[in-house]
Amino acid sequence: MLEIIVFGKGYGEAILVRVNEKWIVIDSFIEHKSMQPIALKYFSDKGYDIEDIVGVICSHWDTDHVKGISEIIEQHSDGLSVCLPIAYNDTRFTEYVLFNADETIGITSEFLKVLRLIKKKSGNRVYAISDRNLFQKEIGDPEVCLKALSPNDNQYTKFLDSISIPTKGQRKTHISLEENKISIVAYIKTCIDAILLGGDMENSQDGWESICDNFNDAKCHVFKIPHHGSQNGYNGSVWGRIVDRPISIITRYNPSNLPTDEMVEKIAKESSSVYVVGSRPKKDRSTINIVKKYGDHGTIKTMSMLDADYGYVRIYKKTKDEPWDIETYGAVEIH
Ligand SMILES: [Zn+2]
Numbered sequence: 001m002l003e004i005i006v007f008g009k010g011y012g013e014a015i016l017v018r019v020n021e022k023w024i025v026i027d028s029f030i031e032h033k034s035m036q037p038i039a040l041k042y043f044s045d046k047g048y049d050i051e052d053i054v055g056v057i058c059s060h061w062d063t064d065h066v067k068g069i070s071e072i073i074e075q076h077s078d079g080l081s082v083c084l085p086i087a088y089n090d091t092r093f094t095e096y097v098l099f100n101a102d103e104t105i106g107i108t109s110e111f112l113k114v115l116r117l118i119k120k121k122s123g124n125r126v127y128a129i130s131d132r133n134l135f136q137k138e139i140g141d142p143e144v145c146l147k148a149l150s151p152n153d154n155q156y157t158k159f160l161d162s163i164s165i166p167t168k169g170q171r172k173t174h175i176s177l178e179e180n181k182i183s184i185v186a187y188i189k190t191c192i193d194a195i196l197l198g199g200d201m202e203n204s205q206d207g208w209e210s211i212c213d214n215f216n217d218a219k220c221h222v223f224k225i226p227h228h229g230s231q232n233g234y235n236g237s238v239w240g241r242i243v244d245r246p247i248s249i250i251t252r253y254n255p256s257n258l259p260t261d262e263m264v265e266k267i268a269k270e271s272s273s274v275y276v277v278g279s280r281p282k283k284d285r286s287t288i289n290i291v292k293k294y295g296d297h298g299t300i301k302t303m304s305m306l307d308a309d310y311g312y313v314r315i316y317k318k319t320k321d322e323p324w325d326i327e328t329y330g331a332v333e334i335h
Helices: 039-044 069-075 093-099 108-120 153-162 205-216 261-269
Strands: 002-008 012-018 022-026 054-058 081-085 122-129 145-148 186-187 194-197 220-224 243-251 273-277 287-293 299-305 311-317 327-329 332-335
Touching: 002 039, 002 243, 012 039, 012 205, 039 069, 069 108, 069 311, 093 108, 093 299, 153 205, 186 261, 243 261, 243 311, 261 273, 273 311, 273 327, 311 332, 327 332
Parallel strands: 022 054, 054 081, 081 122, 194 220, 220 243, 243 273
Antiparallel strands: 002 012, 002 311, 012 022, 145 186, 186 194, 273 332, 287 299, 311 327
């Protein structure tokens, strides 16, 4: 059995992959009614055992991908293996995180919590770089290939070089790092089929171009489109080179009204079907900007989606020769 479930709520993305009855969680958001990380809510709704989760991948450290990751690790009795982009294992990044540790938007405090929990529970840290196999021991089947296709060396050195920490007295804002560029693209192949999870990878020479140039494996028939189906995550070479008329899945990103109708149309032409997951932006104020002041340190803007409904698409297949079965729940549009 190969199964993939992609959750979205308009601002937030999470994925579950089941291989041989073992689950991998990729990214997380908090479901607003239960206030649980969506993966844990799904597991409790279905009566699944969270001990069957063997690993967590944080594709990159952006607010719409990381909320609730620490709770998943905390609720699990063992130390889970947690995979992060390799750039996060560098003192320059740690210094940046510690500098921002007192901010309350929760991204960096969530990161520190994750690191603390991995240590406390004797979990494994796995750092992703292109072509590295992930969670082989955890999945325990040499026939299954789960590997990172990114970031490459250039991407992660450029990312580290871009970190600058304000000196004392300078305005403190949430320094926006170019997280997307080091985002983990995950490739999963089993005897049943192959799938591609695009993270938020962007279209650049060191991004999708480099991934396509180095790709030499079986083509994928399920594709979680990167960066919410936007222009800067689209790369023509991926189609045909890595994916072959796939079932495409896009999660909505309401703050920027993504995906655009044009992009959905363009993607639909090259896909067997397209699923857009998560509720559309509401005309009322479902998005509010919260601006917090931090004394002399300036302000931090966060966005809160008050009542965004979530949805998911579940795609599964028991044997190589049968077609993919697809089921949707909640806010999902099919094209
Ligand atoms: Zn995102």
